[in-house]
Amino acid sequence: MPSQPGLSPIDVQRLKTACSTCSLRELCLPAGLDQRGLEQVDRLVNRRRPIRRGDYLYRSGAGLDSLYAIRTGFMKSCVLHEDGREQVAGFHMMGDLMGLDAISSSRHMCDAVALEDSEVCEIPLAALEQLSHDIPSLQQHFHRIMSREIVRDYGVMLLLGTMRAEERLAAFLLNLSQRFAARGYSSTEFHLRMTREEIGSYLGLKLETISRALSRFHEENLIEVRNKHVKIIDMEALRGLIGQPSGAS
Amino acid sequence: MPSQPGLSPIDVQRLKTACSTCSLRELCLPAGLDQRGLEQVDRLVNRRRPIRRGDYLYRSGAGLDSLYAIRTGFMKSCVLHEDGREQVAGFHMMGDLMGLDAISSSRHMCDAVALEDSEVCEIPLAALEQLSHDIPSLQQHFHRIMSREIVRDYGVMLLLGTMRAEERLAAFLLNLSQRFAARGYSSTEFHLRMTREEIGSYLGLKLETISRALSRFHEENLIEVRNKHVKIIDMEALRGLIGQPSGAS
DNA sequence: CGTTGCGTTGAATAAGGTCAAATAGAGTGG
DNA sequence: CCACTCTATTTGACCTTATTCAACGCAACG
Numbered sequence: 001m002p003s004q005p006g007l008s009p010i011d012v013q014r015l016k017t018a019c020s021t022c023s024l025r026e027l028c029l030p031a032g033l034d035q036r037g038l039e040q041v042d043r044l045v046n047r048r049r050p051i052r053r054g055d056y057l058y059r060s061g062a063g064l065d066s067l068y069a070i071r072t073g074f075m076k077s078c079v080l081h082e083d084g085r086e087q088v089a090g091f092h093m094m095g096d097l098m099g100l101d102a103i104s105s106s107r108h109m110c111d112a113v114a115l116e117d118s119e120v121c122e123i124p125l126a127a128l129e130q131l132s133h134d135i136p137s138l139q140q141h142f143h144r145i146m147s148r149e150i151v152r153d154y155g156v157m158l159l160l161g162t163m164r165a166e167e168r169l170a171a172f173l174l175n176l177s178q179r180f181a182a183r184g185y186s187s188t189e190f191h192l193r194m195t196r197e198e199i200g201s202y203l204g205l206k207l208e209t210i211s212r213a214l215s216r217f218h219e220e221n222l223i224e225v226r227n228k229h230v231k232i233i234d235m236e237a238l239r240g241l242i243g244q245p246s247g248a249s
Numbered sequence: 250m251p252s253q254p255g256l257s258p259i260d261v262q263r264l265k266t267a268c269s270t271c272s273l274r275e276l277c278l279p280a281g282l283d284q285r286g287l288e289q290v291d292r293l294v295n296r297r298r299p300i301r302r303g304d305y306l307y308r309s310g311a312g313l314d315s316l317y318a319i320r321t322g323f324m325k326s327c328v329l330h331e332d333g334r335e336q337v338a339g340f341h342m343m344g345d346l347m348g349l350d351a352i353s354s355s356r357h358m359c360d361a362v363a364l365e366d367s368e369v370c371e372i373p374l375a376a377l378e379q380l381s382h383d384i385p386s387l388q389q390h391f392h393r394i395m396s397r398e399i400v401r402d403y404g405v406m407l408l409l410g411t412m413r414a415e416e417r418l419a420a421f422l423l424n425l426s427q428r429f430a431a432r433g434y435s436s437t438e439f440h441l442r443m444t445r446e447e448i449g450s451y452l453g454l455k456l457e458t459i460s461r462a463l464s465r466f467h468e469e470n471l472i473e474v475r476n477k478h479v480k481i482i483d484m485e486a487l488r489g490l491i492g493q494p495s496g497a498s
Numbered sequence: 499c500g501t502t503g504c505g506t507t508g509a510a511t512a513a514g515g516t517c518a519a520a521t522a523g524a525g526t527g528g
Numbered sequence: 529c530c531a532c533t534c535t536a537t538t539t540g541a542c543c544t545t546a547t548t549c550a551a552c553g554c555a556a557c558g
Contacts, residue, residue, distance in 0.1 A: 079403045083492030087407040101403060103396035110403060129389065133382060140378065146395040147352035153402035154328045154350060154359060158336040160409035161453035165514070195536065204410035206515060211538055227523075227537085243332030414546065445505065455547060460506055476505080476555090 017071075018042050019121075027095030027182065028069050029123065029145065030138070037135050044131055045069075045121045057098065057112035057120060064102035066122045070094050073118020074193040077101075078111045078201075088202040090152070091115075091176075091194060094183055099125075100149055115193040160204045163242070168203040169213045170241040173223070177232060188235070192228040266320075266370075267291050276344030276431065277318050278372065278394065279387070286384050293380055294318075294370045306347065306361035306369060313351035315371045319343050322367020323442040326350075327360045327450075337451040339401070340364075340425075340443060343432055349398055364442040409453045412491070417452040418462045419490040422472070426481060437484070441477040 019030050020038040030041040048071060051057055057068060060080050075092045089110055092098055102108040103125065132139035159168055181187035192199070196214075197207040217223045222238050224231040232238065268279045269287040279290040297320060300306055306317060309329050324341045338359055341347055350358040352374065381388035408417055430436035441448070445463075446456040466472045471487050473480040481487065 079407045081407055081411065081492065085407070085411045085492070087403075087410040089403045089406050100396055101400050104393045104400050105397075109400045129385070129392070133385065133388070136378070136382065139382070139388075143378070143395070144353045146392070146399070147349055149399055150395070150402065151350050151353050151358045153399065153406070154336075154338045156406055157338050157402070157409060158328045158330055158334070160406060161336040161450065162330065162334045196538095197536085201410065207537080208516085208539085209514060211536095212514095215538075243330065243334075444503095456505080457507085457548085458546060461546095464506070 017048050019045065022071070024069075024071070024095040024183075029097060029128075029141070032137060032141055033135070037138060040131055040135065041138065044127050045123055047122055049120050049122055051075075051114040051118045051120060053114050053116050053118075055114050057114065058102075058108045060108055060111050062108045064099065064106045064108060064125060066124045067097055067099040067128065068112075068120040068122055070096050070098065071119040071121055073120075074115045075118060076113055076115055076194060076198060076202075078113065079109070080111065086201065087204075088194075088198050090156075091202065093179060097145055100146055115198075165203075165205055165209050166213050166216070167242050167244070168205065169199075169210065169217070170238045172199065172203060173230065173232065174235070174238055174242075177235070188232045190230060192230055266297050268294065271320070273318075273320070273344040273432075278346060278377075278391070281386055281390055282384065286387060289380055289384065290387065293376050294372055296371055298369050298371055300324075300363040300367045300369060302363050302365050302367075304363050306363065307351075307357045309357055309360050311357045313348065313355045313357060313374060315373045316346055316348040316377065317361075317369040317371055319345050319347065320368040320370055322369075323364045324367060325362050325364055325443060325447060325451075327362065328358070329360065335450065336453075337443075337447050339405075340451065342428060346394055349395055364447075414452075414454055414458050415462050415465065416491050416493070417454065418448075418459065418466070419487045421448065421452060422479065422481065423484070423487055423491075426484070436481075438478075438480045441479055 019025050019028070019042040020035070022028070025031065025038070030038050033041060049068075051073070057075065070092055072094055075098065077089045077092065077098065079087045079089045081087075092112075098112055098120075099108065101110055128142070132142050159171055163171065176190065176192075177187045180190050194202075195207070196210045199205075200207045200210045203210070214223070214225050217238075218225050220237075222232070222234045222241075224233060268274055268277070268291040269284070271277070274280065274287070279287050282290060298317075300322070306324065319341055321343055324347065326338045326341065326347065328336045328338045330336075341361075347361055347369075348357065377391070381391050408420055412420065425439065425441075426436045429439050443451075444456070445459045448454075449456045449459045452459070463472070463474050466487075467474050469486075471481070471483045471490075473482060
């Protein structure tokens with residue numbers, strides 16, 4: 001893209017990170033807004049914060065300042081239990097909004113950790129509520145985003161409550177595939193940003209079970225796995241796996 | 250309470266079902282509103298609908314008209330999978346708000362079924378959004394309610410993902426106990442409105458496992474069970490059960 | 499009274515978990 | 529660039545837990 005004459009470097013920087021030029025805008029908070037709305041949301045976002053791999057975006061118990069939209073990178077959120085057990089509650093990628101759990105009590109109820117170097121847009125909640133007062137379509141969209149998270153959670157419950165190990169993993173891979181596709185990436189080939197243990201935690205299984213199931217899928221030519229690189233060979237068979245009681249070879 | 254002279258029967262009826270005199274108002278949508286706000290929310294609720302045991306409040310796929318606040322009774326929501334499997338995603342009692350899952354796509358994403366004769370207050374979403382535009386504290390509270398649901402869901406994921414059968418059941422009983430207490434009922438003695446199978450579905454277990462675990466708790470004098478009647482004998486021991494790896498007699 | 503739905507209990511089985519050992523990468527300091 | 533670590537992953541053997549299958553009891557209801 002040729003740089004536009006007449007803009008100072010600062011303006012260019014600003015433009016590059018503005019919602020109005022962000023490729024994620026239709027996936028993210030400002031989806032569906034007009035130009036004016038976009039600019040207002042843009043003013044809301046008070047800074048783009050880089051997070052390095054392994055760093056916490058926020059920790060359970062910390063006060064709620066802002067919600068965060070992921071601009072680049074990959075994150076997980078983990079629920080903690082007093083006894084030290086932890087459960088990965090979700091994996092989050094570009095365009096996802098994080099921190100919704102904190103609105104209920106003004107404290108974060110889970111940890112958010114970057115699984116690769118990432119960048120997030122920080123959105124002060126008070127300002128967002130103020131602005132969504134002025135822009136009804138923003139209010140509606142925000143409600144939809146929260147509701148979508150609830151629906152996602154119900155899906156995870158269904159997975160954890162009713163599916164067997166291989167079904168869970170197949171559902172997980174298909175879900176990732178879909179979400180990458182929605183963001184313009186390959187739906188068949190991608191890197192897992194998380195460890196086997198993190199996948200296991202999310203799916204309510206042990207890391208050895210994940211490893212075995214991946215090997216099995218590989219043997220049966222449903223996928224190719226090499227470390228964190230995954231290539232889906234037979235998407236249909238993977239879909240077919242879900243809903244099979246058991247020995248459906 | 251003596252009836253007030255000068256009110257027609259219709260007014261009495263209205264008063265009896267108004268948010269402002271509802272004992273649940275601090276648990277429900279209008280929590281924290283002033284008198285004026287209460288009246289406005291009250292006008293929002295366009296009718297109190299009775300639901301008989303076994304009837305659906307809404308079905309998965311149905312269009313979203315309204316949210317529902319439970320006034321009396323007990324309900325469950327079930328997520329369905331194409332292959333016929335179903336997962337109970339939650340049990341709901343007085344003061345709970347149902348239907349939040351439908352906001353994302355304007356279609357309900359789960360079934361809501363009454364487990365006993367119930368009465369719900371129907372709250373048209375459009376009107377609610379309109380009113381929460383006028384009353385900022387209502388908007389905030391609505392956001393908190395949605396967020397609280399997300400936090401609850403995370404808790405269920407933790408339960409389904411990391412706990413063993415007896416831990417799950419203990420957590421379930423303690424959760425019910427707490428919620429009954431918050432509504433002014435006994436925290437130690439209550440009726441299960443749902444079948445063993447429904448408890449099992451919610452906890453990701455089979456009904457036989459629930460039955461066995463209840464019997465075990467009974468044997469160990471943690472609870473008394475007779476059919477659907479439960480009495481918690483040793484709340485502390487029940488709490489202690491959660492977080493124990495295994496043989497903690 | 500038989501029927502029907504719900505609940506309990508036992509025995510056998512299967513699915514994952516646990517433990518342990520070997521291997522493979524990724525990152526680091528020399 | 530290499531050796532060294534540390535962590536992640538794979539795989540096997542064995543064990544535990546919950547499921548499955550089956551029989552039976554109980555209570556409500558027509």
